[in-house]
Amino acid sequence: MGAQIRVYRERIKSVGSIKKITRAMELVAASRVTKARQYVAESTPYALALTRAVSAVATFSDVDHPLTTERPDVKRAGVVIMTSDRGLAGAYSVSAIKESAELIAKLKSEGKEVVPYLVGRKAVSYYKFRKREYAADWTGFTDRPTFDAAREIGERVTGDFIAGSEEGGVDELHVVFTRFKSMVTQEPTVVRLLPLEVVEGTEAPAPDEVLPLYEFEPNASEVLDALLPKYVTSRLFNALLQSAASELAARQRAMKSATDNAEELIKTYTRLANQARQAEITQEISEIVGGASALADAK
Template identity: 75%
Template sequence: MGAQIREYRQRIRAVSSTKKITRAMELMAAARVVKAQEAVRSSSPYARALTRAVSAVATFSDVDHPLTSEKDDVKRAAVLIISSDRGLAGAYSSSVLKESERLAAELRNEGKEVVPYLVGRKAIGFYRFRQREWAAEWSGFSEKPRFEDAREMGERLVADFQKELEEGGVDEVHIVFTRFVSMVRQEPEVIRLLPLEVVEGVEQPDESELFPLYEFEPGPEDVLDALLPKYVNARIFNCLLQAAASELAARQRAMKSATDNADDLIKKYTRLANQARQAEITQEISEIVGGAGALADAK
């Protein structure tokens, strides 16, 4: 009986130590997610403004730019998968990896070869465990991405997009990331980065309004050459910030759930230890009463 009580007390101490860790991680994630949300709100207007500017140039000019022109026969598609560097975030990484697998299967059904570009140690480990090949990898900044990281990815993707297929180039670029909707809702999402899709294009004028006329200086092609790298970098950076906020929100929820489960376990083991102690006391009393009765009968 005493050994059972000691075992329960050891379990209570172990769960209490785990609870301290999960509680600390929950508070850290809660503090960081506020800054991550602010970073997303700060970067979104700039990304939208760049998208509108590039869309205006692509829509109201007749320039056949390689980054905006659809290819007739798409053979290779790049997929940038944004995951996390660390675990303990619930189903955050698994959901984005599942969405990337769905996209890859869809692209292969269309006859396209998929070329993965991986962000985060979880995606790298996922591909390494399955002995798959990938084109490039980046890690170490999933919770706090920098614009320099987005620029490095954008330069690599644009360079590969402009290469010929024989040299390892790609015809399309897709991004799989997790969009931050709220603290309790984060959704895996897929966007096509290149060729340019007018996802937030300029508003069409009403029938009573004149159609706007644009004049580009020094020229539409020069404007696109200057804007498109900024557009690519800004969209990738916004996706990284959305993913960082989603990861921190998911980690906060997961650690809160773990802390609540630890509380339940502590209550359960405390109740079992008390029951074992009561049983031990009852047995001792029974033995004393039985011994006293035996001595009385002997006299």
């Protein structure tokens, strides 16, 4: 009986140590997710405005730019998959990988060869474990993305897109990331990054709406050359920021759940230890009473 009590106490001590760790991780994630949400709120309007600007140039000019022109025969499609570097974030990385798997299956059903670009150690581990090939990977910054990292990714995928499938590149490019909606909701999202999907002029104007007049200096081609690299980098940076905020929110929820489960385990083991101690005391009293009765009968 004493050995059983020692086992319960050791488990209570072990679970208590785990609870301290999960509680600390929950507090760290909660403190960092506030800044991550602020970064998302600050970067999203810029990314959307830049997208509209590039779309306006593509819509109201007669320039056929490589980054805005649809390829007639798409043979290879690139997919940028954004996951986390670390675990303990619930189903965050799994959901992104699952969304990318559905996209890859769809692209393959259309007869396209898929070229993955991986962001985060979870995606890299997933592909290496299954011995699947990928074009490039970037790790070490998923919870704190930098603009330089987004620029590096953008330069690589843009170069491959310009090269085209005939030279070992890709004919279109998709991004799979987790869109941050709230602390409770984070949604895996697929966005086609290249060629540019025109958003300007897709809806009919209102009767009293005055359409803007665009004038390009020095010319539309040079404006596109200047804007499109910024467009790709800003969209990738915004996707990285949204993924980082989603990762921290998912980690906070996961660690809170783990802390609550640890508290329940401690209560359970404490109750079992008390029951075992009570049983031991009851047994000792029974043995004493039995011994006393035996002595009394002997006299």
